[in-house]
Amino acid sequence: MCGRFTLTCDLKFLMERFQISYPTGFQYDYRYNIAPSQNVTVVIRGQQGNKMGQLRWGFVPPWAKDPSVGFKMINARAETAAMKPSFRSALKNQRCLILADGFYEWKQEEAKKKRPFRITLKEREAFAFAGLWSMWEKDGEKLATCTILTTEANALMSNLHHRMPVILPKEAEDIWLDPRTDLQTITSLLQQYPAEQMTYYEVSDAVNSAKNDAKDLLAPVEGAEQLKD
Numbered sequence: 686m687c688g689r690f691t692l693t694c695d696l697k698f699l700m701e702r703f704q705i706s707y708p709t710g711f712q713y714d715y716r717y718n719i720a721p722s723q724n725v726t727v728v729i730r731g732q733q734g735n736k737m738g739q740l741r742w743g744f745v746p747p748w749a750k751d752p753s754v755g756f757k758m759i760n761a762r763a764e765t766a767a768m769k770p771s772f773r774s775a776l777k778n779q780r781c782l783i784l785a786d787g788f789y790e791w792k793q794e795e796a797k798k799k800r801p802f803r804i805t806l807k808e809r810e811a812f813a814f815a816g817l818w819s820m821w822e823k824d825g826e827k828l829a830t831c832t833i834l835t836t837e838a839n840a841l842m843s844n845l846h847h848r849m850p851v852i853l854p855k856e857a858e859d860i861w862l863d864p865r866t867d868l869q870t871i872t873s874l875l876q877q878y879p880a881e882q883m884t885y886y887e888v889s890d891a892v893n894s895a896k897n898d899a900k901d902l903l904a905p906v907e908g909a910e911q912l913k914d
Contacts (some may be wrong), residue, residue: 687814687833687850689892690788691830691903692716692726694811699784700737702811703728703858708734708737714789717902718789720895721759727816727831728782730862731783738778740781744832745821746771752821762771763851763875767868775817777868780852780861782813783833787903789892790845790885799893802845803903804885806852812856814853815875834875841880852878 696713700706705728719725724739743755758771766772786809791799803859806812818831834851842849853861860866886905891897 686835686846686848687788687790688721688759689895690719690785690814690850691718692785692811693900693903694784694786699726699811703735703737703782703784703813705735711737711739715900716898717900718892718895718898719785721756723895725831726784727818728784728813728862729818730864735862736895738829740818740829740831741828742832744771744775744817744819745828745830746819747821749821752828752830758893760835760848760850761832763815763834763872766817766834766875767872772817773841775819776871778864779818780871781831782819782858782862783816783818783831784811784813786811789852789888790842790849792845801888801890802885803892804842804845804883804886806883807884812855813853815853815861836875836877839880839883841883845885849877851875854878875879906914 688761691704693715721742723742725742727740728735728737742759744758745752745755747799761772766776787803787805789801791801816831821828835848836851838847838849861874892902
């Protein structure tokens with residue numbers, strides 16, 4: 686699964702990396718511990734190209750009676766999204782890139798203790814999770830939300846957890862956003878990211894609290910377990 690992530694890149698870099706113009710009225714801040722129910726930075730394909738914006742993390746289907754259902758839908762399984770009533774329409778028509786430069790996972794230890802790790806690409810560059818978005822509306826209230834697709838863990842991630850977020854290769858991002866892409870091609874993109882291109886390191890358990898969102902959360906724990914390439 687994916688329950689926390691980071692985005693600490695300069696906005697100008699992201700605009701160039703994801704081919705977007707300056708988003709009018711967009712408030713961008715470095716984020717070191719993004720948590721469910723918070724706003725996340727996304728890219729969606731508009732009529733005039735890619736647009737950057739923010740969506741609340743936690744998918745609320747248009748037919749939901751109550752937006753609280755979003756707390757249970759921060760992730761969608763890639764293997765079943767095309768069949769699930771909550772996600773199948775969005776998979777066909779409302780795909781987005783959820784921008785990140787790292788994410789956290791907790792390794793289960795004995796006595797129910799969990800140790801947090803930060804996972805990044807080896808180049809430490811920005812990347813995009815495969816995301817779905819939805820617009821919920823009721824009694825004049827509108828809420829735009831999203832979810833991160835997940836798949837089985839690759840060889841690296843299996844050291845920490847049995848699931849991992851779908852990270853799209855750079856060359857697949859445009860295909861993912863293109864509304865003309867057929868469903869068969871879309872589902873073929875929902876693969877494990879190559880383990881040899883990723884790395885991880887242990888971080889402080891201060892990341893356990895969503896109230897903590899500071900740069901020092903990114904620091905490796907001194908003397909703790911690191912990935913041996």
